[in-house]
Amino acid sequence: MSTHIAAEHGQIAPIVLFPGDPLRAKWIADTFLTDAQLYSETRGMLGFTGTWNGHRISVQGSGMGQPSMAIYATELFKDYDVQTIVRVGSCGALTERLAVRDIIIANGACTDSGINRVRFNGLDYAPVADFSLLRAAVEASEAMSLDAAVHVGLLFSSDQFYSTRPELTEPFVAHGALGVEMETSGLYTLAAYYGRRALSICTVSDHIVTGAETTAQEREQTFGDMIEIALRAATS
Numbered sequence: 001m002s003t004h005i006a007a008e009h010g011q012i013a014p015i016v017l018f019p020g021d022p023l024r025a026k027w028i029a030d031t032f033l034t035d036a037q038l039y040s041e042t043r044g045m046l047g048f049t050g051t052w053n054g055h056r057i058s059v060q061g062s063g064m065g066q067p068s069m070a071i072y073a074t075e076l077f078k079d080y081d082v083q084t085i086v087r088v089g090s091c092g093a094l095t096e097r098l099a100v101r102d103i104i105i106a107n108g109a110c111t112d113s114g115i116n117r118v119r120f121n122g123l124d125y126a127p128v129a130d131f132s133l134l135r136a137a138v139e140a141s142e143a144m145s146l147d148a149a150v151h152v153g154l155l156f157s158s159d160q161f162y163s164t165r166p167e168l169t170e171p172f173v174a175h176g177a178l179g180v181e182m183e184t185s186g187l188y189t190l191a192a193y194y195g196r197r198a199l200s201i202c203t204v205s206d207h208i209v210t211g212a213e214t215t216a217q218e219r220e221q222t223f224g225d226m227i228e229i230a231l232r233a234a235t236s
Contacts, residue, residue, distance in 0.1 A: 002075035004042060005060070011039040012080040013049050013056040015234045017227070018073070018087045020183065022046040022061030027221050028088070029059050032231065045072065055235040062087070066113050066157065066186035073187055077194040084197040086133065086230040087187055090205035090219050091155060091179035094169060098204055100212045101148045103226055104155060104179045105129075105137045106200040110172050111157040111185035119189070127188030133199035133233050140232035146225050148203075153178040155200060157185035169208075179204060199233065201226050 001008060019025050025046045029036035033050030039058075040047040047060040060076065062069040076082040091104060098104075108128040116125045134152070141150040156169060156177040163169075169180060184200040191198030203223040206213035214222075 002079040004045070004071050005040050005047060005075050005080070006042045007039040007047060007080070009080065011049060012047070012060070012076065012082060013058040014081070014083040015055065016058045016060050016076055016082050016085050017230055017234070018060055018062050018085050018187070020062050020064050020069070020089050021220060024220050025059045025061040028227055031224070032227055033057060033059070052231050053235065057231065057234070062183065064161070065159065065182045066115055069183040070115070070186050070190060073190045077190060077196050082196065084133070084234050085187065085191065086198070086234050087183060087200040087202070088223070088226050088230050089181055089183060089200065089202045090223070091181040091202035093179055093204045093207045093209065094156065094173045094177055096209050098151060098178060098207070099149070100204050100207055100214060102204045103141070103148055103150045103229065104202045104204070105134060105141070105150065105152045106155040106184050106202065107134055107152055109155045109157045109185035109188055109200070110177055112168065113157065113159045113185065115186055116189055125189060127185045127192070129188060129199045130191065130197035133197050136236040137199060137201060137229050137233035140229045140236070144225070144228065148225060151178055155184045155202065156180045158182055180208065201230050
């Protein structure tokens, strides 16, 4: 039993879908999993285990930002021997190449966070996705009939949602960053440290350039294509 998840050993599956929003975790469990059982509601960060197409799958909320995400990812890897985490999150589009509801499969993540620089003694580390998961997610998306476009590229993991320096994202966009969110860089780093698999798949919930956005309920309950891609990739 870990400090923040507090599940019994054996209650969490080797494959975990990892939304930031605990209510999205509940929606995923109710919508996609069979016989889903709640294993944790500590601090309101819900976790469920059920089955999908015969595969045992867990869904665990992570909260917002790398510090919160790192608590849950570390405990999943270290205390529950989770082998695969797929983040299923939302992000803001940084370029007009993307539209709201497009999907980004992140091959890597840039960041303005100091967490990795502390870990690596001031040096820069390049957090990247597990290639087998990345390839499986791309193949899954290509096999599906999707209304939204799917992009493979970089995410920018910011420490601030309400940034006082929005111009700082411009060099990242110039070097290929497609979307901004708050967790992927830390997740990929932790997966590398523990020798596990991680992938981040994000749906564009709002557009930094055009101002288009989805509602809170839409972000919670309507990003099903992303979940389907994640499930197919994680179990392939």
